[in-house]
Amino acid sequence: MNLTAIAGIVLVVLAAALMLVFSLVKRKVPPVFRDIPAFSRLRRAIGLAVEDGTRLHFSFGHSSLIVPRSASAFAALGMLRKVAEQTSVSDRPPVVTAGDAALTILAQDTLHSAYRSAAAEGLYDPNAARLTGLTPFSYAAGAIPIMRDEDVSANILMGNFGVEVAFLTDTSERETSFTMAATDSLPAQAIIYATAQEPLIGEELYAAGAYVDAGPSHTASLQVQDILRWLIVAAVLSGVMLKLLGF
């Protein structure tokens, strides 16, 4: 059993334990997180969409479920869950597009359970979550008409995108609709940064749940991330020190 494996176990167990603690322990002062303007603007966009009866469009990227980047899609699903509950008062349920079949099914399930818990099960329409293509480009190309035709006022692009995200952000700019975009892929992040109205950078994607009050576990995740972040910083710093000291 090599060092890496042990360290890995330690890290994972530590993270899990911390998350458990943070999500169970109720504190008087809830943790405060830095302001990410994109999320407050998103809230407003959602509110507006609800009132003027326009739609939200979620797009989850093309990540398969059984690859490391699937986590971005899972984070996006957590957000969909929450937003779907909030928008269950609207008669235009959000439309979800995805470039991976399993992801589409998950989006359907998420919508379904969200409406169920909002006592609005009648809103659930399996066709609200759609597979728009099986290759990255065809997925994006298939999502473009939805963004144009279905009275979408806000696009939330979260998940694993590639270059194709540019088509989505560009379309939404042509439609002058709100766009919040986040992805775990670096080139796509560069595109998003340049083309999307409300880009989220890197890790902020995984904070979405906490910023839409998706529950204590999400908040706990952020706290754990911060702790681990400083662990890494400490590790790097100590490594640098050792190098400078000549070891």
Added chain:
Amino acid sequence: MKRPIATAIAIAIGLIVLLGYFIPLPILTSVRIELVQWAIILSGVAVLVGVINLFSVHLKKIREKEKGAVYSLFLIAALLLTFILGIILGPDHSTMQLMFESVVIPVEASLMAMLAMTLIYASIRLLRRRSDLMTVVFLITVLLVLLGTAPLPFGPLPIVGDLIRPFIAQVLAAAGARGILLGVALGTLTTGLRIVFGADRPYGGR
């Protein structure tokens, strides 16, 4: 009652596969590989479900004469034709190859080509959208890297190509990329754990 079952499955599989990563017991590793192999099969089956979803969505559009139903007709026709041909002839048959090369490649390549305009447009508009230091740095970097990527029509610029670009690529960009990757990994870790321990259940429930 199905929810607990699903959750239990998710947690169990998640833990086993996770352990398979870290505890190098051969049996655990092989179990993990087998489980993941099944997952691959499942996602393959899911693709078929997804295609049916794609089909039904557009069929519905046509039936209810929604906006753009005509186009859906094209999609369904193309989908059925390709899929059926693919089943009959097999995906690596020359006809499939022909369809692929005459439809998929040109369209994707053209979309990619249009990206050139889109990106230029975006970088022009960027300062209108967000005029802050970060944006300025971003654009300057783009400019420098581009200058270093291809020589100007009237010959390469000194320094930029052989000093600045490499420095940006190997040092500055590498540092930023590494920081972002680490952050993403942290997010991935916690998000994954939430699911492994059943706090998030995107497969329904809660």
Added chain:
Amino acid sequence: MPGSSNLIAGIVSFLLTLMIFSYLLGDNPLFRVAVYVFVGVSAGYVAAVILYQVILADLLVPLFTASLIERLLLIIPMILSVLIMMKISRQLSWLGSPAMAYLVGAGAAVAVGGAVLGTLFPQTLAAFNFPSFISAISDRTGAEAQRLAYGLVVAFGTISTLIYFQFGAGVQQDGTVSRSRIVEIISWVGRIFIAITFGMLFAGLYAAAMTALIERLNFIINFFGSF
């Protein structure tokens, strides 16, 4: 491929290329048709590939050809596959949940494993993967010294970028939410590094897209040339 089919392919792809480019003038029926056909064909193609390379090759064929143990083992994915198929029907879709749960569980675990072993450890270690001070000064050429200097910059950039993401913040007395001054300063540096990284990537995308455009225009010109 025979010449005739080559010609067909050429004409079709030429038309489709123009139809896609018509989007430059704005959304229009030609573009729509091209896109929908494209989505349909690619979906059909991929589905066929998956059917052959995954479902047949890994599931159905082994069910009949493989050894007894393997077949027994394959029964589980078989059942799960059937359950996933239930997702097609609205009434039975709940039956698919266990199968999806399986996928999600496996996927999440893969994600965690990949994040820890694939990124966190290697990248952290790589952050200070530069020659030690001793070797740097002992190296006459100065190459080591340069690598050390670069390494330090990279390490600093990595840290500041990482700190930029720090979420935890405090409520200041004036009621505003913000992080501690030191964190804010470091993360400001981090932003610069991020901007540079994005700029680098963006330039790369330019190059890629530009090449694609050149290739397309080449194709069009050659297409005319071929007559």
Added chain:
Amino acid sequence: MAEIRCPMCGKSNPDSLDECQFCQARLKPITAPLDPLQPGEPPTKKNTSELEKTLPGWLREARKAEDDNTGFEETPAETGSVSKADSTDLLGGLADAQEEEEEVPDWLSRLSPDTVKTPDRKTPSTPKESGSGDWLSEIRHETPDTSEQAPTTPEPESFEAGPETGSIDLGESTFRVDDTADESGFGSFSFGKADEEDNQIQADDSEVQPFITFDGDGSTAEGELPSWLSNFAEGNSDQEPSESTEPETADTSEPQAEGELPNWLSGFSADENPAQDTALETPAAPEEPLKEETQKAEESQVPAFEGELPDWLSTLPSDGEQGQSFTGDAEEPVQQAASPSEPGPEAVSKEESPEWLANLPSESKATELPNVRAFTDSLKKMPTDESSPDVGLPNWLGDESAGEPEGSDAVQPAAPESEPPVESELLDRLTASPAAGDGAAQEPPDITGPPFFVEEKASSDEDVEAIFSMDMPDWLSSLGPGDQEQSQASDDSAGESDESLVPGDLPGWVKAMRPVEAVVDKAPVDSGESDRKVEHKGPLAGLSGILPAGSASAPTHKTQTYAIKLQVSDAQQVNASLLERLLASEAKPRSLSTSAYVMPQRFLRWAIAVLLILVIGVTTFAGTSVVPLPNLYPNETLAAIKAINDLAADGTVLLVFDYNPGLSGEMEAAATPVVDHLMLKGMKLAALSSVPTGPALTERFMRSLQDSYDFQPDQQYVELGYLPGGSAGVLGFASNPLVTIGQTISGTNLWASPALENIKSLGDFSALVLLTDEPEIARTWIEQAKPKLGSRPLILVVSAQAEPMVRPYYESGQVQGMVTGLMGGVSYEKVNARPGLSTRYWDAFSFGIFFAELMIVAGGLWSLISAWLARRTQPAEKE
């Protein structure tokens, strides 16, 4: 209010802040304070069509719907903002009604059957918990059948009048009841919700109340009831209506008119208020149950209806003695006269209060049942009691026809919205001129029938404003700063609302709105002599005749239709203009999120496209080679060349084609020299891809080389196909290639082919060349495959955008060589002195990049300058 509770995070903020200091949620409504309306402001004739885009989506839909709908349908179509289900239900019936018989006025034919129906309807529904939604939707649903029914019921003229007035009354009451049902039903639901959700909901509420109330009023489903309830409450508490600055308080005319209102109302408002604010918070929630119910109703009710009509008829005589007590009532004329416009409760209070008051304080769901019973009873009486219609209708009808030039204005009173003004007005008239009416029966058709609809169809634009103008009172009243507390308040809610309505407390924009509602109400009242006093205090100071009976209590139902005629009055114009400003300002947030210059944008896009295509097209077409090839080569490319040169001949190289078809242009240009190099060295090739489209790309790529080297498949080149499973698949392949892939369906084992015969593990390949555009894929292969590859070189051919992420692997030595994009390709070709695709593209590439650079610089400067100018011209224009 010292502090505002943040709707988003629930924390309290000083009310000076516009945004929550904790979550930056909007605390004050987006609608910027409108500069208050000057009394003498000249009416601006507005063409509202230009406002189209600023209208809420539901409205836009409705307007679209207008075209094919008949005039009458428009009302529900537009009001059915949130709950499409019911609105459409109403519509269906109405459509039939009109086609079937024109001579019976639509509203009459539509409503009278309800009177018929509801008595039977309720009795079954009483036991049901959620009966409310149920029978309601049934009533709704019946409108079609009943409208057909109307003609078939043989009735004497005099009798015709009965159902008519009664019908209006019940028409109202049903809708009101339906409100009660909805809100209470929802109220209880949303109280059950978790806090976090409440926060969110309230967030929506506070951010966009104006919108919500539009919805609310539009769709008979929310907003109205709470408001009129609260108004009644206020009405009771307030003693001098005429002097009060609050329009609502004018309601007191009603309480005063009917003695026992206060006591039941206090209880009523008490348990309604919670429903009120929840209803405001989440507009459409109620509609959800409704939809389903209406569907249920579809099946169940149509047959049921036949059975009922007769037994209604049979009940008529039986109600005789009730009728007696009814006529015996002192306020009978008033009640009857008011009935067309009078909200149910008054009627209720008169007849049934004792028996049902008991269950009021309990579940508000329960409350609507008594109401309904009350209304329907009053209804049952109506036919039997001949006197009441004669007393009631003729009076005001006569009045109208006499004193009113415009018939529809006269009828305006009959519209639910403005009933309070109407009512008070009617009261005056009735007291002034007792029974002078005749021909009550035929009058209404003339007034209510064709005129409106024709006009409405004519002016669908003003229609929109009408809707909003009618909405205002409601949401104003519901917007009172105190309505949060109000919701908690119980019996003393009246007093509380009073405080909450102290002018000082009102948000500026609400103040700005107040005169408007006054104007709205004023319009119909103009004709009447009452309410002609000038305000001395409060936000309405200086406006005259602005305090008619509490308009805020108005449930807006059909009145959009009737309101059209209001366009004529200047007051309406002012109102309209202000509402347009309101609308525009409300639509602002969305425009905030979008960029303003659409046309310039399009031109910019076109310009870029044209120029770029010209630049590249011309260069490509000319086939020039003026741009010098790079003379300093990237180290990674040189390393790649060296690694391939060092390969032992006659080995097998694994090519992995993992790029999107979209990037085939770049990837092929970059990869061709590499594979070409391998071929020159006579290496055997095995191709593989972990993306489904890979094999086709492989095929295409290899075919392009086939011409220059005619290699034999299986001898020098084997295509292994698609390797599913992403990283897992790669890992499987790396650890055990032979079992992971290579067995075709037909059973042939590709590993047996000459090219692969001596490959047993990944390490047996001489090298691995990965062609990809996605750094993730590169990472996967590096991390999973490289360890198994051992000392064998791993060479990457990557798209330019992947370089920054894969470069570290090259620096760290995990990757032995790298060819990035066109530049790598062209270097490779130059070093090997074998010009190919990359070299051919090079000129165009250089020109294109140069063009991009120019555009960035120019665009950047332009943006900076214009931004700077913009900032100088109007500062703080950004939100």
